[in-house]
Amino acid sequence: MRILDTTLFYTQASGGVRTYIDGKRQALLRRGDTSHKVVMPGSRVFFDGDFVSLPAMPLPLAPGFRFPLRLGLWSSIIAGLQPDVIEAGDPYTPAWAAQRAARLLDVPSVGFYHSDLFTLVHHRVGRFLDPGTRAYIKRLYEGFDMVLSPSRVMAEQLHRCGIGEVEVQPLGVDLEAFQPQRAKPNARRALGLSEDQHLLVFAGRGTQEKNIPVLLEAMRRLGPDYHLLLIGTGLQPDAPSNVSVIHEFCQTPEVAGWMAAADALVHAGDQETFGLVALEGMASGLPVVCVDAGALPEVVPGDCGRHVRPNDGAAMAAGVRDLFEHDDPAALGRRARAHVETRHSWDAVAESLVGHYRRVLGDHEQPVLASTHESHS
Template identity: 80%
Template sequence: MKILDSTLFYTQSSGGVRTYIDAKRQALLRRGDMSHKVVLPGAGVRFDRDFVQLPAMPLPLAPGYRFPLRLGLWANVMAGLQPDLIEAGDPYTPAWAAQRAARMLDVPAVGFYHSDLLSLIHHRVGAFLDAGTRGYIRRLYRGFDLVLSPSQLMARRLAECGVEDVQVQPLGVDLEAFHPQRAKPDARRRLGIEDDRPLLVFAGRGTQEKNIPVLLEAMRALPDYHLLLIGTGLQPDAPDNVSVIHEFCPAPEVAGWMAAADALVHAGDQETFGLVALEAMACGLPVVCADAGALPEVVPARCGRHAPANDGGGFAEAIRDLFEHDDPAALGRAARAHVESRHSWDTVVDSLLGHYRRVLGVYDQPVLARTHESHP
């Protein structure tokens, strides 16, 4: 099977979509009877083995990202690569080009709704565009032969826009890269904290929807705890019990810090999946997350705590409850077991190939449950 992925969410600093594509690629190529190519934005045309860069303009407000304008060029190049199936990982020009190329070849086009376009425009532009955004999403995703979403939340968002029959396909985590044994042995010394002080961690871009101020408010109420923020940018209002690594860190570095911590905290209330929570759970950490977005789907109650959204005091109470009335290490072991059983990339890609084969008309492989359910 020859699979082609296309998305503008593939840059050095991009998050879950690039992780998904890279992990999927590795799992596909291990099978031996698969080929995989990626079409992504660049400064010009460049063919680098299985990666094809096509011209796209830089986005001033999103450093590192580029937006394609030449739909025809993108469609023609995709069609020229002769895939058996094309998957689009964003709701922009590459998605329309993927549909056009698929029609040229008479092959299936798959749309993976990684990004919640409706919420993004609603929060950053205004509610007056909601009706138009729903219409755009409906028109685009009804043009795909198969629509995937990473969570039930995103499937419901699409249903609100009039896109039915969405298949929920949870994402995975690299269980070797993110492992309890990856812990940095000198983490607390480097942070200047005592060995017995609870160490919390969060990793991710410091964008508005991550709600970093909620975590800072919680830390002001938890003077005996320490929080490490990784890759979130400068936090001038951070209290003394917060450390910040304000730069992009490769996965091994993030895994080392995570595995050395006692719990992950995540106040984001707009996550479409929440891959960083899976990574922390794979490192053997319990997770305290906002009871909003897709995070409650990813983090079962037995693996941490769900805290009130946008409530620093509520987050502090949830963190304190976890450490004072439970066993964080035991919860972390349960979290690791959970991701081992459900979220290895090989398991996820087996399920994904089941979806692909069904849309291709081959019915010899099952897929994961249609809905992604958290388990109490």
């Protein structure tokens, strides 16, 4: 089976979508019965093995990202690569190009709703665009032969936009890269911490949706017995003294080393479509204190940490304190690791994805009208 992924989110600055494509690709290639190509934005047309860069315009307000404008070029190049299945990982030009290429080849197209366009527009532009955003999403995703969502909450969002069938496909985590044994030596010493202080961690881009100010407020309330390490979030000038910041992009081994050296992961983002960083923390043997919003409650079981009220620094602080004062964080961390080993290996995710692809290949001539259901990995 020849599989092709296209998305404007495959850049060094990308987060979960690139992680998804890389993890999926490695697992697919291990199978031996599939090939995989990626079409992504770049400054020019460039072929590099299984990776193809196509011209896209730099986005001044989103450094590191490019937006494709030449729909015809993208669809023609994708069609020329002769895939059996085309998957689009964003709701923009690559998605429309994927559908056009699929029609040219008479092969199925799959739309993966990684990015919650509706919520993004609603919060950043205004609710007056809600009807138009819903109409756009409905028009786009109705054009795919199959629609995938990383979580039930995102499937419900698509339902509200008028999309009838959505397959829920949870994402995976690199269990080799993220594991307790990867702990960075002397991490506490490097941060100037004693063994009695509890080390918390969060990794990710410091975008508005991550709600970093909520974590900073929680740390002010928690005081010197707790210390938070923020990785890759950019400068945080308002951070209290019990917060350290690595304000630059870090490669996976560096992030994994810091994570495994921590005692818990904290996550205040209330708009996560999945929340891969929570999964990475759990794979590193950490309990997770996260907000009870977005997809995070689906990713983090209640017996692997704490769910707290969103957008509330006091609630986050109380959840962290309760975890350490009334529970065994190490035991919860072991439970979290066991959970992701069972349900979220990339090999298991790839097996589920191939099942989706085989189904849509068989059903390509007749769209399926069943109701939403979850695909367990």
